[in-house]
Amino acid sequence: MSYAHLDAYTRLLRSAREAAATGQIWPESPRRLITASWRRSLEAGIDPEGKSAPLVLDRSSITDAREAHPLQSLIPLLAKTLCGLAEQTGHIMIVTDGDGRVLWREGNHTVLRRADQIGLADGHHWAENSVGTNGIGTALATGRPVHVYSQEHLMRVLHIWSCSAAPITDPDSGRVIGCVDVSGTSRNLHPATVALVAATAKLAETQLALRMYERDVRLRRRYESLRGRPGVLLSSTGRVISGDPSGRLGERVKVPAPTLPGTRMVLRDGSTALLESFSGGFLLRPAPSAAPQALTLSFLGEGTPSAKLGDLDRPLSLRHAEILTLLALHPHGLTAEQLSFHLYGDYGNPVTIRAEIHRLRAQLGNAIAAKPYRLACPLEADFLDLRRHVAAGDAGALARAYAGPLLVRSESPEIRRERDELEAQVRACLLRHGSLDHLWAYAQTANGRDDYEILERLAALPSTDARSAVARSRLLL
Missing domain, CATH: 3.30.450.40 (GAF domain)
Structure with missing residues (x-):
């Protein structure tokens, strides 16, 4: 210039x-x-x-x-x-x-x-x-x-x-x-x-x-002297040096600080490993298998959906509850594209789903596996319990378990369909097999409160029964 x-x-x-x-x-x-x-x-x-x-x-x-x-x-x-x-x-x-x-x-x-x-x-x-x-x-x-x-x-x-x-x-x-x-x-x-x-x-x-390469060579030689070359060899910064030929861990593993002997880590593929110090670097060894914690989902009714993993209760956002519902309904797993379609229809974006799964796994760890996404732990869910009670015709268990519709605020096409089918099955089972006590319990839920056929049966109770008066008053509204 x-x-x-x-x-x-x-x-x-x-x-x-x-x-x-x-x-x-x-x-x-x-x-x-x-x-x-x-x-x-x-x-x-x-x-x-x-x-x-x-x-x-x-x-x-x-x-x-x-x-x-x-x-x-x-x-x-x-x-x-x-x-x-x-x-x-x-x-x-x-x-x-x-x-x-x-x-x-x-x-x-x-x-x-x-x-x-x-x-x-x-x-x-x-x-x-x-x-x-x-x-x-x-x-x-x-x-x-x-x-x-x-x-x-x-x-x-x-x-x-x-x-x-x-x-x-x-x-x-x-x-x-x-x-x-x-x-x-x-x-x-x-x-x-x-x-x-x-x-x-x-x-x-x-x-x-150049100095990094020289350190890697020295570290790799010590690693190769181990019998059977167990585990994955990492540099002090978490860079993968050896022991991961498929590349499932990527180029780098995020090493926690401080690193204590036997630190347990959840890896990007959902598996669990133990991190050990080794000659200025680290070894990742497979963690001993342990009985996985059960995941319990509570998604019925108008309250905040929640998940319990082991002894910890976690409130969930509606989107995370929807994802877990779909994974529970498809035990063999779903891809990001399939989850996106079930949640958003033709306007879905798999990138959004992957981001949500990442956040969800931060809460639930290896309870969610990948490729395809699926639940990798024992599962209990209130809406799945309803299905079993309906199939068995057990009106008593059904009345006790039913707390309201499945994820009542969800607009997901797949979940709306499941919710409607479940509601119809619960109602039909109670009308066919339920006692007046069971019908009264259903009448206290969001959908049962104004159900004409349910209220008619309750209104037929003796006039001295308070439930009859409540049912007649609702029929007049």
Whole structure:
């Protein structure tokens, strides 16, 4: 960019920044990356007139953070790559952790002293939510290399600075663990510097990947020395290294923290495993089989549907109750597409069903198996009990068990059909086999309250029977 174009862009930035700071409509916006960063920064409450990045780590805390950081051993490599350039051109190199806290810096001594004035120094925090738009914070916020020029910074005090920064991702954990940055005065730092900084970040990631591979090799050798190679071998971050040839666990298992010996985990396929420490990594071994807990569903009547698993009672949303009802009615299982159709008809979306199943499994664990979705535990359900009582013609048990219609608020086509059929069968069984006591119990439910034929039979009771008076009064309504 020529100086003429640079001056024009600077004027644009100045007017846009003043408008943004005062809440006015921007006359013309800077490039999209900066516009988005300004908005995030203003929403975070950044003061454009702020003077410095905040200090968040004291000297002893910085020492501990450096020693524990995976980039500690790579700082000489990063310095060798960038500090020669920084010294010659009047710039400084900064390396932060994944939160944007400065852990290391090197470079031109004159520039380092100027950097101290704005907190571009060890222990200071350069995330966007601390100082607004800047190379370090914006690179971490976007997950990609960025160059931030002069007045593209939201804070006025940073306008004499420009910076190029790139995030560094740990290939083992998959997390952004740091950021490398070159900063200097605005006219001296060429925008092409960002390419060199990005290449340096990639170099660091390559070194991390090489060391990860060497650790994997050592860990795999110890694993292969075990008789029968039991279990699945994980890295310390939960990355699957060996023992899962079918890929059923995916690339990574979420390891709980803290990890205690024999930690029991429910895996993505619904199976249960024990997590054990092993030579700096972990082993997942199949958990001893235990009698599964029974799942009890209470879905009749107008109250909140609930599920009981073992000793724990859980209230359920209507959607989760509908899914469990359908799985109970189809013991061989249903796909996400079939569940979606039964719940929503032709307008269903299997993606929505998968998300709901995920939430439901968070409550009920391995009670729900996958591929296809099905109930994988002993099941008791009040509406299934009704079916059995109807089939046996047991009006007494039916009257005691019937609490009202099945999921009365459900609009699912499949559940509405089941609800209507069940209601018709309950009513017919009571009329055919039930005593007056059984009919009276049914008359206290939502559907029985105004049932003409039921009330007629009760009205025929002697006039001294209070039930007769109630039935006659309802018939008159």
